[in-house]
Amino acid sequence: MAHYDTTTNAGQLLAAASGGRRRRGDRIFSNAAVIAAVTILALLAGVAVFLVTEGYPALTASSSELPGHESFISYVAPLAFGTALAGVLAMVIAVPLAVAVALFITHIAPARIAMLLGFLVDLLAAIPSIIYGLWGIFVLGPAAVPAMKWLEEKLGFIPIFEGPASITGRTMLVVGLVLAVMILPIISAVAREVFSQTPRKLQEGAQALGATRWEMIRTTVLPFGRSSVISGAMLGLGRALGETMAVAIILSVSGGVSFNLISQANPSTIAANIALNFPESSGLAINLLIATGLVLFVITLATNFFARWIIARSEVK
Amino acid sequence: MSSSRWLAVFAAACVLVLGLAACGGGSSSSSSSSNESSESESEGGGAPSSEASGEIAGAGSTAQEAAQKAWIAEFENANGGATISYDGVGSGGGREKFISGGVAYAGSDTPLSESEGELGKAIKRCEPGQLVEVPDYISPIAIIYNLPGVEELKLEPETLAKIFNQEIENWNDPEIAKENEGVELPETRIVPVNRSDESGTTENFTDYLSKVAPSVWTHEVSGEWPVKGGEAASGTSGVVEAVAAGEGAIGYADASQAGELGKALIKVGSEWAEPSAEAAAKVLDLSKEDPELEGGQKNVIAFEIDRKTEASGVYPIILVSSLIGCTEYKSASEAALVKGFFEYAISPDGQALAEEQAGSAPLSEELTKKVEAAVGSIK
Numbered sequence: 001m002a003h004y005d006t007t008t009n010a011g012q013l014l015a016a017a018s019g020g021r022r023r024r025g026d027r028i029f030s031n032a033a034v035i036a037a038v039t040i041l042a043l044l045a046g047v048a049v050f051l052v053t054e055g056y057p058a059l060t061a062s063s064s065e066l067p068g069h070e071s072f073i074s075y076v077a078p079l080a081f082g083t084a085l086a087g088v089l090a091m092v093i094a095v096p097l098a099v100a101v102a103l104f105i106t107h108i109a110p111a112r113i114a115m116l117l118g119f120l121v122d123l124l125a126a127i128p129s130i131i132y133g134l135w136g137i138f139v140l141g142p143a144a145v146p147a148m149k150w151l152e153e154k155l156g157f158i159p160i161f162e163g164p165a166s167i168t169g170r171t172m173l174v175v176g177l178v179l180a181v182m183i184l185p186i187i188s189a190v191a192r193e194v195f196s197q198t199p200r201k202l203q204e205g206a207q208a209l210g211a212t213r214w215e216m217i218r219t220t221v222l223p224f225g226r227s228s229v230i231s232g233a234m235l236g237l238g239r240a241l242g243e244t245m246a247v248a249i250i251l252s253v254s255g256g257v258s259f260n261l262i263s264q265a266n267p268s269t270i271a272a273n274i275a276l277n278f279p280e281s282s283g284l285a286i287n288l289l290i291a292t293g294l295v296l297f298v299i300t301l302a303t304n305f306f307a308r309w310i311i312a313r314s315e316v317k
Numbered sequence: 318m319s320s321s322r323w324l325a326v327f328a329a330a331c332v333l334v335l336g337l338a339a340c341g342g343g344s345s346s347s348s349s350s351s352n353e354s355s356e357s358e359s360e361g362g363g364a365p366s367s368e369a370s371g372e373i374a375g376a377g378s379t380a381q382e383a384a385q386k387a388w389i390a391e392f393e394n395a396n397g398g399a400t401i402s403y404d405g406v407g408s409g410g411g412r413e414k415f416i417s418g419g420v421a422y423a424g425s426d427t428p429l430s431e432s433e434g435e436l437g438k439a440i441k442r443c444e445p446g447q448l449v450e451v452p453d454y455i456s457p458i459a460i461i462y463n464l465p466g467v468e469e470l471k472l473e474p475e476t477l478a479k480i481f482n483q484e485i486e487n488w489n490d491p492e493i494a495k496e497n498e499g500v501e502l503p504e505t506r507i508v509p510v511n512r513s514d515e516s517g518t519t520e521n522f523t524d525y526l527s528k529v530a531p532s533v534w535t536h537e538v539s540g541e542w543p544v545k546g547g548e549a550a551s552g553t554s555g556v557v558e559a560v561a562a563g564e565g566a567i568g569y570a571d572a573s574q575a576g577e578l579g580k581a582l583i584k585v586g587s588e589w590a591e592p593s594a595e596a597a598a599k600v601l602d603l604s605k606e607d608p609e610l611e612g613g614q615k616n617v618i619a620f621e622i623d624r625k626t627e628a629s630g631v632y633p634i635i636l637v638s639s640l641i642g643c644t645e646y647k648s649a650s651e652a653a654l655v656k657g658f659f660e661y662a663i664s665p666d667g668q669a670l671a672e673e674q675a676g677s678a679p680l681s682e683e684l685t686k687k688v689e690a691a692v693g694s695i696k
Contacts, residue, residue: 169562248557252559254547265547276515282413
């Protein structure tokens with residue numbers, strides 16, 4: 001604390017010594033920062049206003065006016081479900097993998113391999129999502145067909161593997177895997193950064209007390225990085241929820257609400273549904289699609305608030 | 318930052334947002350501004366000296382995009398000063414842009430109809446001139462399947478409807494077998510593949526099914542596939558890819574895109590019809606014009622496609638795409654350019670080019686005459 005005070009004092013002294021010039025610089029910097037912050041707020045609110053005004057006609061229309069003659073809720077519910085399912089699936093696969101990769105890079109691998117591996121993981125983030133989509137239908141999907149047949153035969157009693165297994169591999173499971181690969185670099189980059197900053201004193205202390213490497217990681221590195229890993233995971237979840245092209249290309253979207261991960265009938269996701277139907281839509285159908293976008297916006301906002309809340313709670317301890 | 322400072326920030330943000338919203342509200346109905354700007358350039362910058370020069374923009378159907386690209390390239394070659402752009406945003410998007418004045422012409426897989434109020438709005442957009450709508454692109458939709466060892470597959474319309482309605486679930490079903498004597502049908506699950514995106518192909522195919530098998534196909538005709546639980550893939554290429562990847566799959570796609578896949582023969586009258594350009598073009602000769610779709614406009618040619626025809630040598634599962642334009646535009650050079658381009662697209666040369674490049678069916682002689690008269694009314 002004392003250390004912190006001296007730097008502030010030094011700063012003030014410097015500012016006082018150099019007179020108005022320094023102060024003007026400060027003012028410009030401070031104003032620029034405020035403008036940047038306001039722009040972000042305005043952009044976000046602008047998007048919200050657009051979604052509300054353009055989605056409003058569909059929200060207030062009666063179900064007989066809407067295309068498909070069903071109410072807005074029954075239209076958006078399966079889409080919201082599909083979005084959540086794809087997001088959760090991707091998280092279940094990606095988070096443990098990303099944390100493991102980050103631990104390997106920061107604490108286990110020799111420096112040279114760690115650097116190369118970190119570079120390669122970051123490279124995953126540079127691949128455009130449409131390429132992931134094409135990879136999904138041409139490579140991963142067909143390759144997953146025998147595996148999904150096996151799941152149906154051996155584990156078919158579990159509802160998520162009920163089948164009948166898709167013959168083309170364009171299933172929710174494959175989408176979950178592709179999304180997991182897409183969000184892996186985001187989560188692992190954040191985790192890597194914070195794991196490498198774990199205070200050496202803590203790590204050495206744990207080892208001095210006789211902890212093995214795993215115990216040291218469990219008692220010092222993981223607790224230290226927890227809140228950052230959560231926020232990294234939320235960044236990843238945001239991308240998974242909003243991912244459009246890869247899902248639109250891969251997923252065979254012809255089902256309502258279903259937990260079955262390996263069949264050809266899957267619920268669509270909000271973003272993919274907009275991408276698939278916007279080009280041929282007109283009039284109220286467009287308002288309807290934008291209204292579903294509003295729902296996605298609310299879902300993303302809610303998950304982020306939830307994540308902040310978790311982080312805030314864990315920091316109090 | 319103190320709380321009062323934050324309040325000020327928030328207030329500033331609100332003001333900014335309200336400003337943005339005020340600007341944004343007006344342009345909401347027309348989704349493109351880039352096309353508008355290119356159009357206005359043509360009014361100002363286009364040289365009026367040559368007959369077909371200047372710049373126009375079109376938008377719409379992705380089905381005729383390949384043909385449009387070919388026509389535009391040839392047309393621009395022949396008319397040095399002309400620049401035409403065609404944006405394949407989809408039929409609905411194209412109609413909307415045309416009505417809002419964003420583009421000079423549109424391509425649409427379904428005619429403008431009064432049920433969605435578009436016909437009236439389009440007529441109004443063309444005032445004081447008149448609306449022009451003519452078919453320019455006919456394409457057979459093939460029923461493609463993936464069954465190794467089955468070279469030829471014959472399907473009656475009812476059977477086809479039942480397959481796509483998921484009522485027949487296995488390839489060795491007696492109903493399929495009785496139409497295909499001598500063919501050894503495997504005991505494979507049938508996986509019907511449909512488009513996951515809204516499309517004119519789906520609309521034309523479901524229209525066919527509802528006309529020829531009304532007792533089986535009770536779904537509403539729409540660009541969105543009505544049956545849940547099938548395999549769905551995006552775009553024509555997606556459907557073709559899904560059928561090619563899955564043994565036992567059957568789907569519908571533009572015949573020119575079917576590649577090596579087997580194409581089912583469909584029963585028409587007492588014959589088994591194969592998707593071919595000629596058989597597809599013949600359907601329109603047998604079809605009647607639909608007065609409701611034409612809305613009393615003398616330059617609108619819209620058909621009620623005769624899906625139930627029993628004539629010989631026709632293939633009724635077709636997609637008919639139209640050009641939509643006006644007889645008058647703000648500037649004479651723009652009108653001349655639209656006219657020149659439309660005339661080329663529907664000419665035997667243009668149609669032959671589309672057949673070569675996109676596998677479409679050329680308009681028949683009879684239809685060409687009617688269409689030429691309508692296009693000729695552009696000033």
